[in-house]
Amino acid sequence: MSCSLVYRVGLSRTVIKSYRNLLRLSDHSSLFSTSTNSSNVDKKDQSKPDIKVTFIKANGQKIVGYGKTNENLLDVVINNHLDIDGFGACEGTLACSTCHLILKKDDFDKLKNKPTDEELDMLDLAFGLTETSRLGCQVYLTKEMDGLEVVVPETINDARTT
Numbered sequence: 001m002s003c004s005l006v007y008r009v010g011l012s013r014t015v016i017k018s019y020r021n022l023l024r025l026s027d028h029s030s031l032f033s034t035s036t037n038s039s040n041v042d043k044k045d046q047s048k049p050d051i052k053v054t055f056i057k058a059n060g061q062k063i064v065g066y067g068k069t070n071e072n073l074l075d076v077v078i079n080n081h082l083d084i085d086g087f088g089a090c091e092g093t094l095a096c097s098t099c100h101l102i103l104k105k106d107d108f109d110k111l112k113n114k115p116t117d118e119e120l121d122m123l124d125l126a127f128g129l130t131e132t133s134r135l136g137c138q139v140y141l142t143k144e145m146d147g148l149e150v151v152v153p154e155t156i157n158d159a160r161t162t
């Protein structure tokens with residue numbers, strides 16, 4: 001056997017041995033596994049939307065949707081296929097004010113995320129603005145908000161067209 005062949009065979013054995021060691025290691029640890037992360041994501045994605053939100057339309061009709069923690073009220077409308085005309089036209093990019101909702105004073109005060117300047121600017125363009133108005137795409141659900149009722153204003157004003 002030539003010197004270079006011995007070197008190549010030796011090197012190959014070394015590589016194979018290292019590879020086997022790596023495989024053995026991966027059997028006993030999660031160093032090479034992404035399953036831990038993906039299973040966490042799966043669990044999160046599979047959690048049940050169990051926060052109930054009632055939307056009261058101007059004609060008095062109540063429509064109910066369910067959402068999960070960290071989803072916003074626009075997500076609830078979309079994910080539950082709720083029929084609210086023109087709602088969420090800009091898809092939550094803070095550009096339209098069509099997701100304007102009116103909350104009860106108590107619920108408004110309890111909201112953890114307060115309106116940003118950008119939201120307040122957009123709210124100024126909303127139809128029928130009140131002291132307890134918020135943009136649905138900016139109100140994020142928490143477990144404590146289960147049972148929330150919000151009023152959908154009589155009409156919408158799409159700020160992009162004014």
Ligand code: FES
Nearest residue numbers: 090092096097137
């Ligand atoms: S969806 Fe347009 S501002 Fe909320």
